[in-house]
Amino acid sequence: MDYLDLPKAVEDFVAATNAHDADALAAVFGDGAAVRDDGKTYTGEAEIREWTQGHLIDPKIVITPTSFAGDRLVASANGEFPGGPLSFAFVFGIKDDRVTDLAIDPV
Structure with missing residues (x-):
């Protein structure tokens, strides 16, 4: 695979996901962040x-x-x-190197 130049927040999201590190993943998201996945919206740190x-x-x-x-x-x-692997599109909103919004859809 060719190297992709990813924004820091996206790079951090991928790295934390692949490391299966819950605390690192939580740190990727900014205050008031939202995730839309599987037809649901998850907001705030606990969700x-x-x-x-x-x-x-x-x-x-x-x-x-x-x-x-x-x-x-x-x-x-x-x-x-x-059924894996599956392809997904991750659409990121980013502010100050933190994810503020993330929408995930199958490709």
């Missing part, structure tokens, strides 16, 4: 921690970025879930 645990940490997700343009990361995700 985002619950989402990261259930959707990224427990299934041991590993994200392999394939492209990045504007605010949209396309990546393959694999882990302990049926």
